[in-house]
Amino acid sequence: MFGIVRPCSHRLGEGLKAQWMAHLCGLCLALRGDHGQFARVVTNYDGLLVSVLTEAQAERATGWRRTAGPCPLRGMRTASVAQGEGARLAAAVSLVLASAKVRDHVADGDGLLARRPVALAARRVAKSWGRAGARTGAEVGFDTAVLVDAVDRQIDVEALAGLGTPILTVTEPTETATAAAFAHTAVLAGRPGNAVPLAEAGRLFGRLAHLLDAVEDRETDAASGAWNPLTGTGTSLVEARRLADDALHGIRLALREVEFTDSRLAHVLLAHELRNSVDRAFGTSSCAHRADVYGPPAGPYAPPGGPGGPPLPPEPPRRDRRGLVVGCLVWAGLACTCQMCCGEYEDPWSRERKEGLCSQGDCCDCSGCGDCCDCGDCCGNCCDGCDCGCDCGC
Secondary structure (H helix, E strand, O other): OOOOOOOOHHHHHHHHHHHHHHHHHHHHHHHHHHHOHHHHHHOOOOOHHHHHHHHHHOOOOOOOEEEEEEEHHHOOEEEEEEOOHHHHHHHHHHHHHHHHHHHHHHHHOOHHHHOHHHHHHHHHHHHHHHHHHHHHHHHOOOOOHHHHHHHHHHHHHHHHOOOOOOHHHHHHHHHHHHHHHHHHHHHHOOOHHHHHHHHHHHHHHHHHHHHHHHHHHHHHHHHHOOOOHHHHHOOOHHHHHHHHHHHHHHHHHHHHOOOOOOOHHHHHHHHHHHHHHHHHHOOOOOOOOHHHHHOOOOOOOOOOOOOOOOOOOOOOOOOOOOOHHHHHHHHHHHHHOOHHHHOEEEOOOOOOEEEOHHHOOOOOOOOOOOOOEOOEOOOOHHHOOOOOOOOOOO
16 A cells, blocks of 8 residues: 555545545455456555546546445445546556566665566566556557556666656656646546646645655665665755645646546545645655544653653563565565555554554544534645645635
8 A cells, every 4th residue: 555645534534534435445346356466555545536536527427436345444334436447447547657667676676576586477467557558548549558658668667766856757657647647537527628737736645645655765765875866956945845846736736627526525536635745755744643643742841751750551462573485475465455544453573463554544623613514624834835626715
């Protein structure tokens, strides 16, 4: 599970949260239905935006939802999930991009992929995903060659880039790929007039995704010696933030030109949650719910177990870590059943208890917030000087 748009359930509210989960489950089940259980590991937050945009533009009619069978992540309950061409386009895009990502890691010899047997297996998986994505894309009228071409050009662009190269030269292939995917949602929804503004929104979303990925990986890449777009081109964090803010503004302007049937979820994700993603990447946001999840913040009082505080209970005995092979098998089982997405699970190697990724979104304090506009619970974000055009009186 990966992606930059990781909404907080507290901000979405019950109605939009149910819609978001319907698209997330719909993408996961579309991958399983067309390509088998293992393909579900490429389920990602950003991919489901394609499904959200398709449904947001479409005329309301039956057939956009179906009742899915019991799933362990839903406590073995059934649920209404998204289906149709939007979910399948999201699956195709996710498969092709995941295939490219694996090939990129193999080429770089990252981690275990530096070992020849593992690299060979990864190449076979990547090739299988690429073919599967192309097949599904063709079935919904989308030529995934534009995605493959963008990924291939990305490698060449990075090889030629150096200090002084404009960072937007490096982000261009990603922009082109996401623009094509966003624009095709207008075709699937029967609103060809939306293709141009959605292509612009997709182009800027791709720029933003590339920038935020570079910002978040900057220190890790420096430690490992890997190439990073910001470091490699000499782009400062200040300039990266300026470009990110410009992209946010451009996405909002582009969305105003799109004719939606129901824009609420798309608006929250692309106008509000995307800004939270930028703030999170640049370290300019905080989560009021963190105290509930990770314990109280540091303060002037003595922490439990410290001087004057109540004694802490003894720690439970630590179980031995799993080995590499056993851990990988456990990871595959968790991924294929999606327990790593939304349930509570045991880390495959350390055996620590962890929350599913769906519950780790950056949260806000929604107490006393209320519905401040027609796009759901924005928790004050839309009333903090935004220019997204919603009816919130900003």
